Amino acid sequence: MHPQLQKLVALQDIEAMISEAKEQSSELEGMGFNLDGLASLQEKADSLAGEIEKRHLGYYRRLHKRFGHAVVPVVDNLCTGCFANIPASFVSATNENLLQNCESCGRILYWP
Numbered sequence: 190m191h192p193q194l195q196k197l198v199a200l201q202d203i204e205a206m207i208s209e210a211k212e213q214s215s216e217l218e219g220m221g222f223n224l225d226g227l228a229s230l231q232e233k234a235d236s237l238a239g240e241i242e243k244r245h246l247g248y249y250r251r252l253h254k255r256f257g258h259a260v261v262p263v264v265d266n267l268c269t270g271c272f273a274n275i276p277a278s279f280v281s282a283t284n285e286n287l288l289q290n291c292e293s294c295g296r297i298l299y300w301p
């Protein structure tokens with residue numbers, strides 16, 4: 190996988206964990222959970238974001254705002270964001286030095 194893409198996928202995972210934890214934070218605190226882990230997750234997300242090229246990160250942020258999930262896996266040649274068909278020729282191109290977007294919805298694609 191493209192290293193930038195790998196970082197985007199990791200960033201998306203961490204940010205999803207952070208927003209979930211934030212949503213439940215008052216509840217978790219009430220149950221006696223220690224929320225220090227949240228700060229270190231945020232630190233990790235920040236440092237990952239710093240390693241991603243600005244143009245990729247900017248695009249990711251825009252998609253994230255619009256769809257929630259900005260980076261989606263391709264399963265059975267389908268974009269799992271919008272279920273458009275993804276041409277097989279996209280796969281080989283992704284292994285080179287660029288990111289692929291779904292032609293239909295624009296989400297960033299990866300092949301798990």
Ligand SMILES: [Zn+2]
Pocket residue numbers: 268269270271272273291292293294295296
């Ligand atoms: Zn799509």
